[in-house]
Amino acid sequence: MEADQDMRKPMQKLRQRSLVLEVRDALEGMILRGEVPAGERLNEINLAEQLGVSRGPVREAARSLEREGLVKTVTNQGVYVRKLSLEDALELYDLRAGIAGYLCTRAAESATPEDKSDLRAFVDRMDAAVRDGDEERYFELNLAFHDRVATASGATRAKDLYTSLGKEVRLMRLRVLTGGASLALSNSEHDRIVRAIEIGDKEAAGKVGAQHHINGKLRLLETL
Template structure:
């Protein structure tokens, strides 16, 4: 009995360490400490976290399955490089999922939830008017995460978040201008209006089109920067 308890305890600890390593790698990627194409030094990361290399390796395998990193035999683990074509595909799948979320929510969203979304929109409006990306971006993430989580569909939530992580490798701060933030927030208002109307098709269109518009803004910014 004691051996089984010891084995169980060891397994849970290993799982916990792997989750910790995964969260840390995700944080480093999202905050820009790792760049696309950069190699992850597993030994250095393990030392920094005060753990063995095993959990870091397992975390990298999980993140590879999610599309955030790439495992190259005999070379190591690298932050995935997302091409424009890759990004377009991810945006299109994300648009479908986000639109479907709108259909689910149209018939069940509460007044309290709508009020919370409107509060986030007001916060983003202030930030957009000040061209303050550092204030706008967290509220923007919260707005989208709140909608997805409210769907109640755990598989949709996991898949959507995997797509968002991949797009973090493609988007940069420079792609978001003051005008882009304002345009995005106008789309946020239409999303809330669509949900408040209880019209599933309107909600689908507002949420689907918002992601596609975000794709077009990102691609347009890249084209402008390269001209």
Template sequence: MEETRTRSGAGRAALRAAAAEAVPPSALEIVRTRSLSSLVAQELERMILAGTLAAGERLNEQSLATRLGVSRGPVREAVRGLERSGLVVAVRNQGSYVRQVSAEEALEIYDLRAAITGLACARLAEAATPAQLGALRALVKRMDEARRAEDAPAYYATNLDFHAALLAHGAGPRTRRLYEELGNELHLFRRRALVEAENMRESNAEHAAMLRAIAAGDAEAARKAGETHIAGGKRRFRATDITTPQPAASKGENGHDAGDPSSPPRPVAGRRGAGRGPRGAA
């Protein structure tokens, strides 16, 4: 394809249309507010979380730019942002790769989410309104119905709503953003399906326990119930993932210090250039 750098206007229009689809309120208005870089970043993040860009995959700037109908500049800026967010890792003169989250990191993220959920539950136990409690109860009830009907997708969706409501009422905006970012990182685990796997009965029983403690105004119990719930998810996650190194015995030296925080630049699958291969082939 030779349209690499010819008509950028058409491509941009395409991007605008794609971006406008998901947002009913205004059309070209968002373009006046958001810069191309941010739109590209949003789109890349969506692609990564949706799996269109798989974990470990290499990001070709030129290809992405052409695909989105923009120049390489905005793409580079967006990738830099995503790098800071921890969604991609970059190696100089080599390229950027969608980050791969190891099992250890996934478990660590579970711990963080547990702490945050516990924090929100404790806050909620101290200052929850009857309306908020009612909303949470309704969500638990909906999950129970989904569980009875064995409707896993519905349960999963409502579960997300429940946790979102928990954070919305019991935590500030910064905490919510952090929780969301951690959730996104969890999606980069090599087998993301594990993240969504849940034992509905066990899980919802824990939800109910959290709610009871919150309603009782027992901050300490609520915090613990929240932490336990996420720890349960972590346990179910670990039980499913056979390759996870169970820390079982070695309690002495918890060698957290080893290794890089982000996964190394291992090229993984996928070749880079086609060498001197025929470039005109269509």
């Protein structure tokens, strides 16, 4: 027989996902994928039935989503998918830009050699995606890249906020146009960010990191 894989202690970490977390992820996914329109009410009973749980976990999950800005609860009336005005979206871009700048600053201060090499690898891979014209892949890598920067910064709360605001932005269901050269341009900014982090230039990293996100906002405005 194969060796028994020591099931004394490692088993602890399993089974740690309550229904609330499950429902929370499911709801978040539905909202972010746009399967429930903005402004629409989330029917507790329907959702509970649909997900095969009772209303309790659904209600708790909704409270959780509330503080993340994805839904809004009205007493005695229900929870509604948050509707984002253009002004709201622009404000979110600004906030996210500021936090991204902070994350880049911190990363420039404290990135390890491993952090730097990882980040550089991301830029290279995004370059390859641009050459191949693979937009889908570029988006994935872009997301992972910014997450990696946030991790390298060591600023855990800021990273959480950055991620959370990123989800919130998606409430505005606009695909920012990604005309031909814009991907290459975007990645050249990534390169400048990484270069600043590599040489530990805090100011430059913060400035470029923030501007990178402001440029995203400007592209959104051009789209309209």
